[in-house]
Amino acid sequence: MASELWTALPALLSPVLPPLLRASCALSLAAIAVMALRLPLRRCFGAGVAYAAWLAVPLCALAALLPAAPTGSLLVLPAAAMQPLTTGIASLASPSASPGQAYLIVLAWMAGVLLAAALQISRQRAYVRSMGAAARRGGIAYAESPHAGPALVGLWRPLIIVPSDFDRRYTAKERQLILAHERTHARRHDPLANAACAALRCLNWFNPLLHIAERLMRADQELACDAEVVRRHPNSRRSYADAMLKTQLSANDAPFACQWQSNHPLKERVMNLNRTTPQALRIAGSTLIAAAMTTGSWAAWAAQNSAPEGQLYDIAMQMKVNGDTISPHLHTRSGTPAAMRVGEGAQQWRAEFTLKPVDGGQVYIASNVSRGGKPVGKPGVLVALGQPATVKFNQDDSAGMEMQLTVTEITKQGAK
Structure with a gap:
C-alpha cells in the first residue's frame, strides 16, 4: 500500500504546481502595487487607508485560486484585454515540467513551508520566553524583564504585556496612551492579521517580495494604530512621542504579536503624529481602496480564463x-x-x-x-x-x- 501511494504521489502532487504558481504570481503583482501606492495613499488619505490596502494581497491570491468561469461568460474579459495579466499569471501557471519534476518541486515547496513555519514558531516562543513569568495586575501583564513590551500577545484572547518598570518609566499620561495603542490593536484584531501574514510568508517562503511586504505591512499597521490613537487624543502628541522615545527596542521579533518597541522606523512614527487627515478624505480613501481591491481580485480571477489555449x-x-x-x-x-x-x-x-x-x-x-x-x-x-x-x-x-x-x-x- 505504501509503495503504491509513493508511486502515485507524482500524479497527485503535480496538479498542485500550476495553481501554486498562479496564486504566487497574483500575490506578487498585488504586493508590488501596494508597495508602490502605500506612501501616496498615506499622504492623501491617512495611514489607516494605506494599511487597509494590504488586504488586496491575500484577496488577489485567493481570487486566482477560484474556479474559472465558463468560456464566454460575461464576467470574463476578452483575451486581448487581459493580455498583460495573462502574461504575468497564466504563463507562469503552466510550467513545462514533467510530472516527476513537478513532484520534486512540490516536495521542496512543502519542505520549505514546514521549515519557515518552524522558524516563525521558534521566534514567537523565544519572544514569549523573554518576558518571563508575567504578573497580571489591572487587566494587563507585567513582564519580569524591563526590555519586554509594551506588546499585544495572543491571537484569540490577546493580552497586553508591559515591561516590569512600566509604572516608573512612563508618566500616567504616557501609560494611558500606550494602553490605548495596544487596545486599538486588539479592537482591530491586528494579531490575527499578523498571523495571516506569517502564514502567507511561510507558504511563499521562496518569494522575496513577501518578506519585504510583511515588514512594510507591519510598519503601516503601527502607523495606522498611532494615527487612530492621536485622533482620539489630539492634545497628547508630545506625550505620545515621549513614550516612543522611552521605549527600548526588543532583541526578539515576535511574528504574531503587535510590538510597540519593534524595529519600525521611530523617526517616521514620530513625524506621522503631526499629520491629520479629515474624515471625508479617509472615507473617500476607504471607498477607493475597496473598489481597487474588488477590481484587482476580479482581474486576478479573470486572468486565468484568458490564458492561451494549450497545444x-x-x-x-x-x-x-x-x-x-x-x-x-x-x-x-x-x-x-x-x-x-x-x-x-x-x-x-x-x-x-x-x-x-x-x-x-x-x-x-x-x-x-x-x-x-x-x-x-x-x-x-x-x-x-x-x-x-x-x-x-x-x-x-x-x-x-x-x-x-x-x-x-x-x-x-x-x-x-
Whole structure:
C-alpha cells in the first residue's frame, strides 16, 4: 500500500504546481502595487487607508485560486484585454515540467513551508520566553524583564504585556496612551492579521517580495494604530512621542504579536503624529481602496480564463476490447481531459486522457479507465511524440482492453 501511494504521489502532487504558481504570481503583482501606492495613499488619505490596502494581497491570491468561469461568460474579459495579466499569471501557471519534476518541486515547496513555519514558531516562543513569568495586575501583564513590551500577545484572547518598570518609566499620561495603542490593536484584531501574514510568508517562503511586504505591512499597521490613537487624543502628541522615545527596542521579533518597541522606523512614527487627515478624505480613501481591491481580485480571477489555449494534439489509438479491434482518434488540448467510450452497459469501457507537454519532444499521458462505471486504473505514460505507447488491462471475467496510443501535434493550419 505504501509503495503504491509513493508511486502515485507524482500524479497527485503535480496538479498542485500550476495553481501554486498562479496564486504566487497574483500575490506578487498585488504586493508590488501596494508597495508602490502605500506612501501616496498615506499622504492623501491617512495611514489607516494605506494599511487597509494590504488586504488586496491575500484577496488577489485567493481570487486566482477560484474556479474559472465558463468560456464566454460575461464576467470574463476578452483575451486581448487581459493580455498583460495573462502574461504575468497564466504563463507562469503552466510550467513545462514533467510530472516527476513537478513532484520534486512540490516536495521542496512543502519542505520549505514546514521549515519557515518552524522558524516563525521558534521566534514567537523565544519572544514569549523573554518576558518571563508575567504578573497580571489591572487587566494587563507585567513582564519580569524591563526590555519586554509594551506588546499585544495572543491571537484569540490577546493580552497586553508591559515591561516590569512600566509604572516608573512612563508618566500616567504616557501609560494611558500606550494602553490605548495596544487596545486599538486588539479592537482591530491586528494579531490575527499578523498571523495571516506569517502564514502567507511561510507558504511563499521562496518569494522575496513577501518578506519585504510583511515588514512594510507591519510598519503601516503601527502607523495606522498611532494615527487612530492621536485622533482620539489630539492634545497628547508630545506625550505620545515621549513614550516612543522611552521605549527600548526588543532583541526578539515576535511574528504574531503587535510590538510597540519593534524595529519600525521611530523617526517616521514620530513625524506621522503631526499629520491629520479629515474624515471625508479617509472615507473617500476607504471607498477607493475597496473598489481597487474588488477590481484587482476580479482581474486576478479573470486572468486565468484568458490564458492561451494549450497545444492541440491528435491521439491515434489502436484498441482491442474483448477481442474486437477499433482505431479511433481523439483531438484534445494540453491540460484538457478528453474521453471516449466503447461498449454498452456493464461491459462499457471508458477512458479519459489528459496530456501534458514535457521538454524534449515528449508528452505525459494521464489516463483514467473504468468499466461499467467502476474504476479500473489510472495509468500514467511518458512517451515521445509520434511513438506508440501501450496500456493493457485484464479483468477477472476474462474481459480486457489493450490500447496503443500515438500522440502527434496538430499545427494551427491543420486545426483550421
